[in-house]
Amino acid sequence: MKLIVIMPAMNVIHTSGIDLAHLRVLDVLLRTCSTVQAARELGLTQSAVSHALRRLREALGDPLFVRVGRKLAPTERVLALRTPLSEALAAVGRVFQSSEAFTPGTLKASFRVIAADYAELVVLPRLLAELASEAPGVDLVTTVVGDAVEDTIQRGEADLALGAFFAERGGLLLRPLFRDPFAVAIAAEHAPGRLTLERYLAARHVLVAPRALPGGVVDNRLASMGRTRRVVLRTPCFQTALAIAARTDLIVTAPRSLIAEYAKHAPLVMFTPPLELPEVRFGALFSASRQDDVAHKWLRERVAALFGGSRRRAKE
The missing domain is CATH 1.10.10.10 (Winged helix-like DNA-binding domain superfamily/Winged helix DNA-binding domain)
Known part of the structure; x- marks a missing residue:
């Protein structure tokens, strides 16, 4: 040939x-x-x-x-x-x-997904259950690449990235999935009756930075108010931060759905932040070259279908 x-x-x-x-x-x-x-x-x-x-x-x-x-x-x-x-x-x-009908049940494929533990904890349990039922021949491989998410997708080294705060790039497409407000997680034994801004600023904090970037939503907002907080630990892992919060007096500001999921198994109380913060815009990032790929599109649709429903309400 x-x-x-x-x-x-x-x-x-x-x-x-x-x-x-x-x-x-x-x-x-x-x-x-x-x-x-x-x-x-x-x-x-x-x-x-x-x-x-x-x-x-x-x-x-x-x-x-x-x-x-x-x-x-x-x-x-x-x-x-x-x-x-x-x-x-x-x-x-x-x-x-295009010449034959797509049948998920006969699909044999392995998809590479970039996902911090936020996405893994909230998405993967339900997604794997869906795959076991609809496409048992599909496997997932998850990875974390720090601040190289967009580059990795552009190079074709991963099929999909799940998360938030993606940078806009040529040749990349973003499928919005849901918006998740921030909440504050505090160990039950240290939880105040009401979380005021002064109590929040006086506390010791864990900062989660999955992409290893300086600053963050909370600190940027506090800086605009002329305020600061005491960050004792900086980690790329949400579950590490929440595990520490459950066992110490340190507090964590993180997406509400993640705290709600983790609080099912740990003594954490969830509060509404005492300052205005933007919602996390969670989405799926992928290469434009995969937009019409039938198997890839099917996976994106299955991920999108998992979101919605109730979220645990934060304590005022």
Whole structure:
């Protein structure tokens, strides 16, 4: 089979003996940088992946990957192919998907999801129950990438990101899911009858920063009021913060749905914050190249369908 591969800022290259399977191998290698992991994900032997890589190197006249320790580091030339390759494979997938009915029950796929423990605790239990019923062949792999969420989605290294405060980028789409107000979690034994602003500012706080960025909604709001709070601990993990709050006099300001879920299993009392804070706009971020992918769209719809319903009310 003869393919025409178009590379950015380069001439058209005619290759022979390269088929879609080879391009799929290249796509997975760009994400995993490992022939072992690529073979496992594609259901091939490592030698088959190495053979495909050798054919690609011959066809494109470039090493494509060089060995650095136990990993393969992509060359500049293959990095330039990342986006057009992902878009081309997505387009080919849409051609075949449109010719037959999509049946979740027979789908065999593994989706990579970026999700802090906020999303994991609120979303995953119900989502996994849905998948077990409707699509038992679908697996999920979750990861946390700090402040590299948008870059990771753009590079095609993850299928979906669940969370809030995403930056707008070209080629990325955001599916709004729900809005979640902030609440304050305090251990039952230390909970006041009423949480005033002065009590709030006098307390010791845990700051949760899943993306490892400085500042935050609470501190930005306090700064606008000319006030500050005492942050004793900064952590990327909501569950760590809530576990500490349940056992100490430290308090946590976090999304209400998360506190409500965690308070089912820990001695926490939930209060309305004594200052005005914006709601968390929770959503699903994904690449525009996956917008029409039938399986990806189905997963997005299943995630969206999980939200809504009652939320535990905060104590005034």
